[in-house]
Amino acid sequence: MKKRNSINDLSEFTRYIRGEMSKREENAFQRKLQKDPFYEEAAEGLTQISHDEALSDLDVLERRLNKRISGNRRMVIYRIAASVAVLMIVSSVYFILNRDKPAREMAKTAAAEAAGKMDESAETILAAGETAAERDEVITAETRSEEVTARQETTVSMVAAEPVTVFDAEKLAGAQAAAMKKSVLPEARGVIISSEDNLPIPGAMITLKGTTSGAVTDTGGRFRIPLTDTVPVVLVTEFIGMEKHEVEADISKDMKISMIPSQNALSEVVLVSYDAKAKESIDKTAYVPAQPLTGKNAFDSYIEDNIRKPTSLPSGQRVVVVLGFTVRKTGAVENIKVIRSPGQEFSDEALRLIREGPAWKPAEENGQPVDEEVRIRIVFK
Amino acid sequence: MTLWFAGKISKSRTDDDLINEFSSSGNLEALGELYSGYMHLVYGVCLKYLRNREESQDAVMHIFEKLITEIPKQKIENFSSWLYVVTKNYCLMQLRSDKSRELKYREWTIDPGSVMEMSYDLHPIDREDHNTDEALADCIERLKDEQKECIRQFYYESRSYSEIANSLGVDEKKVKSYLQNGKRNLKLCLEEKNEKEKQH
Numbered sequence: 001m002k003k004r005n006s007i008n009d010l011s012e013f014t015r016y017i018r019g020e021m022s023k024r025e026e027n028a029f030q031r032k033l034q035k036d037p038f039y040e041e042a043a044e045g046l047t048q049i050s051h052d053e054a055l056s057d058l059d060v061l062e063r064r065l066n067k068r069i070s071g072n073r074r075m076v077i078y079r080i081a082a083s084v085a086v087l088m089i090v091s092s093v094y095f096i097l098n099r100d101k102p103a104r105e106m107a108k109t110a111a112a113e114a115a116g117k118m119d120e121s122a123e124t125i126l127a128a129g130e131t132a133a134e135r136d137e138v139i140t141a142e143t144r145s146e147e148v149t150a151r152q153e154t155t156v157s158m159v160a161a162e163p164v165t166v167f168d169a170e171k172l173a174g175a176q177a178a179a180m181k182k183s184v185l186p187e188a189r190g191v192i193i194s195s196e197d198n199l200p201i202p203g204a205m206i207t208l209k210g211t212t213s214g215a216v217t218d219t220g221g222r223f224r225i226p227l228t229d230t231v232p233v234v235l236v237t238e239f240i241g242m243e244k245h246e247v248e249a250d251i252s253k254d255m256k257i258s259m260i261p262s263q264n265a266l267s268e269v270v271l272v273s274y275d276a277k278a279k280e281s282i283d284k285t286a287y288v289p290a291q292p293l294t295g296k297n298a299f300d301s302y303i304e305d306n307i308r309k310p311t312s313l314p315s316g317q318r319v320v321v322v323l324g325f326t327v328r329k330t331g332a333v334e335n336i337k338v339i340r341s342p343g344q345e346f347s348d349e350a351l352r353l354i355r356e357g358p359a360w361k362p363a364e365e366n367g368q369p370v371d372e373e374v375r376i377r378i379v380f381k
Numbered sequence: 382m383t384l385w386f387a388g389k390i391s392k393s394r395t396d397d398d399l400i401n402e403f404s405s406s407g408n409l410e411a412l413g414e415l416y417s418g419y420m421h422l423v424y425g426v427c428l429k430y431l432r433n434r435e436e437s438q439d440a441v442m443h444i445f446e447k448l449i450t451e452i453p454k455q456k457i458e459n460f461s462s463w464l465y466v467v468t469k470n471y472c473l474m475q476l477r478s479d480k481s482r483e484l485k486y487r488e489w490t491i492d493p494g495s496v497m498e499m500s501y502d503l504h505p506i507d508r509e510d511h512n513t514d515e516a517l518a519d520c521i522e523r524l525k526d527e528q529k530e531c532i533r534q535f536y537y538e539s540r541s542y543s544e545i546a547n548s549l550g551v552d553e554k555k556v557k558s559y560l561q562n563g564k565r566n567l568k569l570c571l572e573e574k575n576e577k578e579k580q581h
Binding site for chain 2: 009010013023024026027028030031034035036037038039041042043044045046048049053054057058060061062064065066068069243245246260
């Protein structure tokens with residue numbers, strides 16, 4: 001039977017998709033496609049996305065496959081160890097924060113806060129933690145989509161006898177992360193761009209999958225995000241009008257994350273909100289940018305349904321108005337100003353849409369509402 | 382250096398070796414090595430049908446799980462074509478199970494080109510020695526002009542889709558469909574000839 005030559009095969013594919021082949025080579029490759037429908041259809045599929053996307057996707061797949069193969073056994077041990085370690089750190093943070101009280105008393109408080117009604121000694125919690133972690137592992141093995149779980153989440157599922165306690169545990173983990181200082185944590189950094197035009201996307205949200213830790217890209221679309229764990233961590237990027245995207249964090253280089261415009265989203269409107277003080281907020285653990293109260297999709301539909309295209313817009317043309325405004329922590333929208341506009345008519349319409357539009361939910365930092373500068377692009381076409 | 386060498390050796394194992402190793406020992410690494418050589422093809426096919434990167438990536442992983450359970454149960458002669466059928470069926474089932482995309486499913490399954498056969502024969506013109514086949518040359522002469530022209534340029538002058546598209550002033554999709562239809566007609570013509578010979 002034929003030899004396996006996937007490596008050559010893939011580079012052939014890549015060169016074909018990139019259009020790097022001579023016409024003769026192209027013909028030879030196309031003849032191969034004609035021979036084998038497997039190749040033919042694969043080529044059809046792969047040419048639907050850019051070759052960079054194809055290569056990075058295959059890279060992700062290769063890693064997922066390796067992870068699937070290289071046994072879950074090691075993971076179990078790792079997870080238990082990590083869970084125990086986190087729990088100990090969580091308790092110690094409490095000791096530090098409440099140094100004046102007797103340590104033994106504090107152990108109880110920490111345990112009680114973390115585990116809700118479990119008013120018992122720290123040792124008991126540790127034991128319970130281990131069994132819970134094992135249970136957690138079984139579930140994870142079954143639903144492999146949850147491949148990477150950051151440490152907080154492990155802590156949560158471990159100590160959380162009841163869902164009510166989840167929030168406490170998360171806060172503790174947050175405090176722990178802050179106490180550890182960013183210097184000891186690996187950090188992912190890079191830029192998020194739109195696959196449509198390769199331009200940076202400001203205000204895109206990045207979270208560590210399975211946690212509430214996140215960051216927001218600055219005006220240049222750049223981000224820095226401390227990782228809470230050293231195992232492969234999945235970054236989730238989200239932005240209005242774009243498909244939610246997941247990618248494995250790579251701390252070895254400056255990452256370039258390309259987001260695809262959402263198929264379902266209405267193409268008329270792209271909403272960009274970004275935090276003017278993004279730089280300061282990057283290192284904070286939980287940050288949620290301001291957004292329309294009705295949700296992003298409903299806001300898109302609102303614009304879609306209500307936008308009045310000025311008659312001066314030639315058909316087929318596309319113009320953009322950029323507006324800036326402040327969403328106060330009360331939710332009030334203030335200081336609406338035109339940052340860029342092709343003309344008065346467009347500015348007026350864009351301003352009207354925001355003034356008459358849905359109310360806004362203020363940005364939140366560690367659960368507290370804060371003022372935020374928001375920028376919006378309204379596209380007329 | 383050693384690493385490179387080790388890689389070299391493992392790459393030269395055939396599909397059959399790896400399938401046998403997996404079937405007899407359940408060694409996932411063997412199956413993984415086998416699968417990783419086809420992953421780009423599987424992913425490409427998934428993209429074609431599902432039209433979504435994330436979903437296609439999940440599909441590639443699900444198909445791997447399928448292989449783990451299916452391979453030991455089956456006698457596989459040609460892994461590549463078997464995997465192709467498994468992949469395609471998986472994607473079509475995904476489409477069918479989703480109400481909003483059921484239409485797409487019907488579209489794919491009505492098209493005769495997407496009928497799922499467990500094996501497919503190599504078309505005579507895709508064989509290496511097609512140049513010497515007189516019956517084939519005769520059948521090509523009987524094709525409609527556009528089909529004849531495409532077949533001639535593609536198979537006898539080694540020109541690519543884009544070159545042919547340029548010379549005929551049509552787009553590449555059209556070239557592909559001329560080729561496909563031309564080949565189907567050729568096959569019919571050749572079968573007819575064979576029938577006649579048998580009767581003589």
